[in-house]
Amino acid sequence: MGKEVSIIVPMYNVEKYIERCLSSLNNQTVESYEVICIDDCSPDGSAEIASRFSNKYPNKFRLYRNVTNFGLGKTRERGISLSEAPYIMFIDSDDYVADNYIETYLAEAKESNAEVVIGGYSRDVDGKITPHYPTNSDWSLISYTIACAKLYKKSFLEDKGIHFSSTRCGEDIFFSSKIFLAEPSYSVLEKYAGYYYYFNRNSITSSAKKDRQLERYIAGIYDELFDDGAFDNAEDRKLHMLEYCYYANMVNALVVYGKGCGKKRMQEKVTFVFNHAATLFKNSLANPLLRSPFIKGESMKRSMGVYLALMLHRHNLDQPFYNLVSKL
Incomplete structure (x- = not known):
């Protein structure tokens, strides 16, 4: 019987975890x-x-x-080119999965004939x-x-030219946005979380907190999405969702990764974010997603965070809030 699924596992500095994976x-x-x-x-x-396996x-x-260090995204792309199966899955080498992981996704893919099958994950912190579960909505593609x-x-990834970003942090944001814009058929495993995401304090995302530059990566x-034509001819609904996710990621970068950076540094970060946003999105006032704390299918925590951050900014009340965050 031929291979039905190719599991792509990039490896870099995961000697402690790769055997478990x-x-x-x-x-x-x-x-x-x-x-x-x-x-x-x-x-x-x-x-x-890995050689032993x-x-x-x-x-x-x-x-x-x-032959050279490609980074996570481009290594995944190489894995796709090497794959021999009709379905692709990615697993990060410091994570691990349940015994029925592949069986569960493959069964759903065959039954639904979906181009993307989306499941939950279980966060492992020490x-x-x-467990965290997705919603049965387009937000599970982009957010x-x-x-x-x-x-x-x-075949969907190849036909639609889906690829990863050359930016070496947050590649999944780019990849998910490209998939969302390609409008795949999808099926959601709403109550399955057989992927175990291990919180590795030495990972790229975790280390971004140390240099406090996540907003620059985002x-x-x-910018790469824009240059890649992602915004060209996209309908308003998609552009609104892209813009909302931009702010959701930026608010996270400021509030979570900006803690303790100091007042001056925080002022620079906030100025950078809103100046950059103005170059990409010309009419945020027309986006209804930025004016509601409750968005069907989206995380209430994220939507509330974006709503409050932009409300404070519109009324020039955000600096005291970010100053407080900078001291935590």
């Missing part, structure tokens, strides 16, 4: 899949561990090595597991930006 993939309840491990010039022993289970695991915990038809992602 690959073991969880080896324990799947179906057999019709392949695991494509790609060593992105990792300086540790990640490739050696590919040597012991050559019909299931394949190991490749990048052994404390908290629920995780590229993992989803299954994709390879700006680069949306």
Whole structure:
């Protein structure tokens, strides 16, 4: 029987976690899949561990090595090009999955014939597991930006030219936006969270908190979307959702990743965000999503955060709030 799913696992500095990840993939309840491990010039022993799996289970695991460090997004793209199955899944190498993970997604894909199958994930923070579930709406394509915990038809990705950003932080925002704009048929596993997202304090996203530059990465992602033609000829509904997600990501960057950065630095960050927003979105006043704290299908926490942040900004009351955040 041919392979039905290709699992793409980029690896970089995950020597502590990669065996758990690959073991969880080896324990799947179906057999019709392949695991494509790609060593992105990792300086540790990640490739050696993956090599043990590919040597012991050559019909299931394949190991490749990048000649230079590509970054997560471009390594995933290489994995797609190497894949031999009609369906694609991504798993980050410090995460792991339930034994029925592939079986659950593949069964839903076959039953629904969807181009994208979307599931939940369970957050693992020092052994404390908290499940998170998507909603059965377009928000699960664009706002629920995780590229993992989803299954994709390879033909859809190729036919629509879906690719990752060259920015090396927040690649999933770009990827999810491209998929959303391509209008795929999709199915949502509303009560399944068999993907275990391990909170790795040394990951790229976590380290962004240390240099406090996440808003710059996000700006680069949306600039690339704009240059890539994502905004061209998009209907108002899509543009409104893109703009809302831009602000949701920027508010998160300011409030979560800006904590303790100091008053002067925070003023610079806030000025940068709203100046950059003005270059991309010309008429935010016409966007109803920015004026409602309750958006059907979207996280209330996110929608409330965007609503309050923009309301304060419109009334020139946001600086005291951000000054407070900068001191936390």
